[in-house]
Amino acid sequence: xSEPTPARPVGRGELTARELARWTWxxxxxxxxxxxxxxxxxxxAIPGSVVPQTGVDALAVTRWKDEHPKLTxxxxxxxxxxxxxxxxxxxxxxxxxxxLVGCIVPRLGVYARGFRAxxxxxxxxxxxxxxxxTYETTESVDEVLARAREVLGRxxxxxxxxxxxxxxSAERGHLREAxxxxxxxxxxxxxAGFGVGGxxxxxxxxxxxxGSTFGxxxxxYDDFDPGGLFTPTQLDDFDFTVDDFxxxxxxxxxxxGTARGFQAGLSYREGDxxxxxxxxxxxxPLSIADTDVFLIGxxxxxxxxxxxxxxxxxxxxxxxxxxxxxSFVSFGVVKANGAKPEKIGLEGLFYPTFELFEGDPISVxxxxxxxxxxxxxxxxxxxxxxxxxxxxxxxxxxxxxxLTDDEGKPVRLDLSLGETVELPDGLGSVxxxxxxxxxxVQISQxxxxxxxxxxxxxxxxxxxxxxxIRPRRVWVRARTLTADGSPDGSGETTTVVEVAGLDRSGNxxxxxxxxxxxxxxxxxKEPRP
Numbered sequence: 001x002s003e004p005t006p007a008r009p010v011g012r013g014e015l016t017a018r019e020l021a022r023w024t025w026x027x028x029x030x031x032x033x034x035x036x037x038x039x040x041x042x043x044x045a046i047p048g049s050v051v052p053q054t055g056v057d058a059l060a061v062t063r064w065k066d067e068h069p070k071l072t073x074x075x076x077x078x079x080x081x082x083x084x085x086x087x088x089x090x091x092x093x094x095x096x097x098x099x100l101v102g103c104i105v106p107r108l109g110v111y112a113r114g115f116r117a118x119x120x121x122x123x124x125x126x127x128x129x130x131x132x133x134t135y136e137t138t139e140s141v142d143e144v145l146a147r148a149r150e151v152l153g154r155x156x157x158x159x160x161x162x163x164x165x166x167x168x169s170a171e172r173g174h175l176r177e178a179x180x181x182x183x184x185x186x187x188x189x190x191x192a193g194f195g196v197g198g199x200x201x202x203x204x205x206x207x208x209x210x211g212s213t214f215g216x217x218x219x220x221y222d223d224f225d226p227g228g229l230f231t232p233t234q235l236d237d238f239d240f241t242v243d244d245f246x247x248x249x250x251x252x253x254x255x256x257g258t259a260r261g262f263q264a265g266l267s268y269r270e271g272d273x274x275x276x277x278x279x280x281x282x283x284x285p286l287s288i289a290d291t292d293v294f295l296i297g298x299x300x301x302x303x304x305x306x307x308x309x310x311x312x313x314x315x316x317x318x319x320x321x322x323x324x325x326x327s328f329v330s331f332g333v334v335k336a337n338g339a340k341p342e343k344i345g346l347e348g349l350f351y352p353t354f355e356l357f358e359g360d361p362i363s364v365x366x367x368x369x370x371x372x373x374x375x376x377x378x379x380x381x382x383x384x385x386x387x388x389x390x391x392x393x394x395x396x397x398x399x400x401x402x403l404t405d406d407e408g409k410p411v412r413l414d415l416s417l418g419e420t421v422e423l424p425d426g427l428g429s430v431x432x433x434x435x436x437x438x439x440x441v442q443i444s445q446x447x448x449x450x451x452x453x454x455x456x457x458x459x460x461x462x463x464x465x466x467x468x469i470r471p472r473r474v475w476v477r478a479r480t481l482t483a484d485g486s487p488d489g490s491g492e493t494t495t496v497v498e499v500a501g502l503d504r505s506g507n508x509x510x511x512x513x514x515x516x517x518x519x520x521x522x523x524x525k526e527p528r529p
């Protein structure tokens with residue numbers, strides 16, 4: 001005969017897989033965990049605001065990498081240039097959704113049962129409650145209770161009368177918990193909206209010089225960041241042209257040199273429709289079908305012409321220079337790959353309003369009032385024939401030769417507007433023709449933005465409900481009292497009325513509520529409608 005297996009001592013031994021899963025689920029779906037995950041999500045979003053993001057501004061990412069070569073490999077391993085697409089951010093996001101679902105769903109059942117339930121029975125000793133009062137009246141018990149039921153029934157839920165009951169029980173404020181649930185549910189809706197936008201939407205950027213046209217296809221974007229389920233068929237059929245660009249600069253006061261406002265005049269057309277005009281401004285995007293076009297930056301594109309040693313034009317056109325500071329001193333590169341006998345590369349800075357300060361070149365104002373381009377010259381192999389993709393903002397100088405003068409100093413071209421400078425050794429000439437403005441636009445589709453907006457609106461409604469709805473319970477008990485206390489009830493009788501309340505929100509207004517209720521029961525004032 002086999003011996004029985006001894007029971008495992010309580011509190012000792014290892015958890016079974018089922019017990020471990022249940023414990024883990026309880027930890028994940030606790031409100032404390034949800035709050036911690038919400039805090040972690042907010043903290044995880046900080047790098048996305050501080051570090052340039054590939055999907056927002058690829059040019060800024062490139063400049064950051066050039067300026068921080070030692071930190072770049074670390075940031076790339078941590079996906080800090082694409083925070084919102086990283087595995088760790090997605091893990092926090094999904095855990096928060098799971099935790100909120102686990103918190104809300106059980107509470108919905110509890111709330112539904114509580115909403116259907118009747119108010120609780122009247123406590124036996126109302127005088128023990130912190131807020132209570134008593135008065136006497138000549139009305140009968142039935143008259144007092146009937147009036148109490150009528151008055152409380154206007155703004156409270158009243159418990160159904162039991163046979164022979166000597167009290168009325170009422171409560172209000174159930175929608176406060178509904179507000180709490182709605183607020184938590186709205187967080188899920190907002191997260192769902194962002195999730196839909198992240199999966200099905202896209203975001204791209206392009207720099208356009210004044211006078212250029214953009215057609216909405218993938219080849220036209222400078223950078224493009226699609227969602228995981230994006231398909232090229234989502235791209236709306238439209239094009240637009242940058243007709244002009246205007247900046248209003250502050251010229252005096254503490255804010256001198258900053259832009260008061262700027263706008264780009266666009267001519268756009270959807271499909272084969274008629275051309276329309278729109279003034280694109282910051283925070284005033286152009287909406288075409290499901291696509292939004294935002295103005296997010298601007299700068300200068302000097303029109304530079306490079307003639308080679310044979311007098312032929314090897315390069316001409318606007319060259320985008322990228323701003324380096326608030327004075328709009330900008331960096332740019334010109335690559336004249338068709339120049340003969342030597343390829344010519346130019347690299348340098350553009351000064352919108354050039355001045356010399358203690359021998360150093362500066363720009364004293366960001367508007368192009370006195371433009372000047374200062375560039376170094378390189379010849380030979382510029383890496384253009386290697387077949388590898390090369391950024392238009394980077395000049396490959398590894399195998400190139402820098403031009404120098406007779407003293408061995410680098411040749412620097414300082415070109416004012418309309419000025420032409422001859423290159424040494426008969427290599428050609430360089431001319432600054434004019435300066436055109438450029439704008440940077442962000443083009444995006446965000447399918448879940450309406451869902452996210454709905455979540456924000458619901459959050460505000462739920463928050464208002466949880467803040468301003470005051471849950472409370474009120475009881476009224478009436479009993480007959482014989483004046484002489486004779487047990488046979490032969491003496492004159494009066495009705496003793498006890499009124500008590502319980503404030504479940506802790507706002508301290510229950511005393512005023514009871515005073516108003518007693519005044520109404522005594523017919524000293526009219527009840528509220």
